[in-house]
Each structure stands twice: as C-alpha cells, then as structure tokens.
Amino acid sequence: xxxxxxxxxxxxxxxxxxxxxxxxxxxxxxxxxxxxxxxxxxxxxxxxxxxxxxxxxxxxxxxxxxxxxxxxxxxxxxxxxxxxxxxxxxxxxxxxxxxxxxxxxxxxxxxxxxxxxxxxxxxxxxxxxxxxxxxxxxxxxxxxxxxxxxxxxxxxxxxxxxxxxxxxxxxxxxxxxxxxxxxxxxxxxxxxxxxxxxxxxxxxxxxxxxxxxxxxxxxxxx
Amino acid sequence: xxxxxxxxxxxxxxxxxxxxxxxxxxxxxxxxxxxxxxxxxxxxxxxxxxxxxxxxxxxxxxxxxxxxxxxxxxxx
Numbered sequence: 187x188x189x190x191x192x193x194x195x196x197x198x199x200x201x202x203x204x205x206x207x208x209x210x211x212x213x214x215x216x217x218x219x220x221x222x223x224x225x226x227x228x229x230x231x232x233x234x235x236x237x238x239x240x241x242x243x244x245x246x247x248x249x250x251x252x253x254x255x256x257x258x259x260x261x262x263x264x265x266x267x268x269x270x271x272x273x274x275x276x277x278x279x280x281x282x283x284x285x286x287x288x289x290x291x292x293x294x295x296x297x298x299x300x301x302x303x304x305x306x307x308x309x310x311x312x313x314x315x316x317x318x319x320x321x322x323x324x325x326x327x328x329x330x331x332x333x334x335x336x337x338x339x340x341x342x343x344x345x346x347x348x349x350x351x352x353x354x355x356x357x358x359x360x361x362x363x364x365x366x367x368x369x370x371x372x373x374x375x376x377x378x379x380x381x382x383x384x385x386x387x388x389x390x391x392x393x394x395x396x397x398x399x400x401x402x403x404x405x406x407x408x
Numbered sequence: 409x410x411x412x413x414x415x416x417x418x419x420x421x422x423x424x425x426x427x428x429x430x431x432x433x434x435x436x437x438x439x440x441x442x443x444x445x446x447x448x449x450x451x452x453x454x455x456x457x458x459x460x461x462x463x464x465x466x467x468x469x470x471x472x473x474x475x476x477x478x479x480x481x482x483x484x
Contacts, residue, residue: 242470249467278470285473292424332421332473359422 187211187402190226192256192272194218194247199233199269199382206382209395210402218250228265228309228401229256231272233325233380243286243328244274253279265309265401266374270326273366273376282369282376283341284333289326290359296325298390299379300352301365305345308368310375313400320349320393324357324365324379331360331367331378341367349377410481411457415469416447447474451481 189207193200193215200215207213207230216223218236223229236247247253253275260266260281268276276282289295300321303314314320333341338361341347349366356363358378366377381394417423423445430444450468454460460468460478469476 241467245467245470285470287421287473288424290422290424292428330422334472359424 187228188226189213189228189230189398189401190216190223191230191232192216192218192252193232194234194236194250196236196238197232197234197271199271199380200230202380203230203232203269203382206385206395206398209385210398216252218247218252220252221255223252223255223259223264228267229259230382231256231266231268231275232382233270233272236271236275239271239328242274242278243271244276244278247271247275248279257281260369260374263371263373267310267397267401268374268376269380269382270329270378273378274328276374276376281374282367283337283346284331284367286328286378287330287332288328289330289357292327294325294327295329295357297323297357299324299355299357299365301349301377301379302352303348304350305348305368307345308348308372308375308400310397310400311348312403313396318396319352320381320384320396321391322379322381322384322394323390326358326378329358329360329378331358331362331364333361338362344370346370348375349379409454409457411452411454411460412479412481413450413452413460413464413468414447414477414479415450415464415474416445416476418473418475421473 384391384394425446426444
C-alpha cells in the first residue's frame with residue numbers, strides 16, 4: 187500500500203499525515219507542482235492553509251497542477267482523503283459536494299471531538315463499525331459544512347454523510363452536525379477533524395488510524 | 409477596462425460576520441439596523457468584461473454559497 191500526501195505552499199499537517207500513513211503502508215510527499223501521482227494507491231490532501239487561504243480556503247489550491255491528476259485518479263476510482271483544508275480543497279474542486287463556511291461563532295476552535303461513523307462502505311471507513319465513535323481533534327475556523335436543502339436531502343438519502351459530530355459536540359455550526367462526506371462512488375472522502383493527529387493511544391487517541399487502516403484494506407471493487 | 413464584482417452570501421445562508429456587526433451597531437447608538445450582510449468587492453482591470461462572469465464562476469465566487477454581480481466601474 188502506497189500513500190501519497192500532497193504538500194501545497196501553506197500546508198502544515200502533511201508530515202503528520204505521512205507518519206500516520208506509514209503505520210499502515212508506505213508514504214511519500216507529493217509536491218503540488220507535480221503533474222502525475224507516481225505509483226501511489228491513495229492520495230491524502232492534508233490540512234493547513236494552502237496559499238494562505240486567500241480568497242476562500244482551497245480556492246487557489248484546487249488549480250495547482252497536481253489537482254488535475256487527483257481529479258483523474260478520483261474519476262478512475264482512486265482513493266482520496268481530504269482532511270480539513272484538504273476537505274475544503276476537494277469541495278472547491280467539485281470532487282466532493284457542498285462547501286465549508288466560516289464557523290458560526292467566527293472563532294478558531296481547537297479541541298478533541300467525537301464523531302460517529304455513519305457509513306462504513308467508503309474507502310476510508312471500511313475498518314470501522316457503523317455508529318462507532320471516534321475521538322479525534324478538530325482545529326479550524328472555516329468548518330461549517332453547508333449544502334443547499336435539495337443537495338443536503340440527497341446526501342442524507344444516499345448515505346453520503348460519513349461522519350457526524352456526536353450530539354452536543356458540533357464545533358462550528360455545520361448543518362445536520364456533518365463532520366465529513368463522501369462522493370457518490372464512495373472513493374473520495376473529506377472531513378474537518380484530523381485523523382492523522384490521532385493515531386497513537388499514548389497521545390490522546392488512536393481512533394484516527396482506522397481511516398488509514400481502511401484505505402490499506404483490499405482495493406474497492408471497480 | 410476596469411470592472412467591479414460584488415460578492416455576497418446567498419440569501420438564507422447564515423452570515424455570522426453580518427450578525428456580529430448588527431449586534432455591535434446599537435452599542436454605538438445606531439438603533440433599528442437589521443439584516444446586515446457582509447460580502448466582498450473585487451476590482452480588476454480586464455481586457456474584456458465579458459470574461460468576468462467565467463472568472464466568477466471558476467474562482468472569484470463560490471456559486472454554491474455566494475451570489476455575484478458584475479458592474480462596470482465608472483471611468484474616472
């Protein structure tokens with residue numbers, strides 16, 4: 187299993203992501219100017235502040251040369267995980283539905299949150315049990331998940347809400363307590379909390395490791 | 409040619425910045441203000457104003473959550 191972790195100017199969680207991936211396979215950094223994805227099996231779009239979050243978080247990063255390769259890879263069924271800023275990038279790129287808006291309270295929130303796994307039929311949740319609670323940290327200013335009403339109904343009906351903040355723990359005002367979503371095909375997942383910061387029980391929690399372990403299971407059937 | 413683009417949060421989308429400003433105004437003695445919404449203004453020099461709409465759709469705005477309005481800037 188070979189993970190590729192993209193590094194944009196302004197990324198800051200890519201090294202943790204590489205270390206998290208290395209617990210379950212090999213991992214390497216991919217520079218955002220690259221036009222191909224080398225020989226990797228899964229892509230991680232990491233957290234941080236790509237391009238200083240200018241204009242809107244993710245708005246500029248989605249035009250990085252490597253994102254074209256990521257879009258092709260995703261269309262062919264490749265496994266892609268966007269974490270925090272990476273989730274914002276994937277939404278801006280149209281690889282995931284919806285948008286992330288400024289937190290309801292306008293503050294940066296950094297705290298451990300519990301999320302419920304609502305869909306275990308995705309590339310990054312297959313090692314989880316349905317309804318399982320994962321304790322992982324969230325840290326963001328722009329994490330309020332939004333989708334227009336018709337789209338939101340569709341996502342709920344299709345089971346595309348993968349992660350939901352546990353009752354009372356929604357840190358940002360996301361609609362329906364949504365913490366993460368998946369595309370229709372099940373191979374592209376995005377979430378605001380940071381599983382890569384929760385891969386060692388000695389450091390608060392190892393729950394986040396399940397996402398990377400899921401990706402390292404057998405490839406999705408085409 | 410100089411163009412201006414006004415970008416605002418779509419109607420119905422919670423705008424916490426607008427709400428915060430709305431709550432601050434009475435403290436300064438400005439009563440009765442409601443429905444404050446905060447967007448942004450992009451000014452740009454373009455060879456062809458007809459291209460600005462495509463720029464908005466692709467980059468300047470996120471059409472899922474924002475409305476935009478393109479205005480030719482007054483020549484002065």
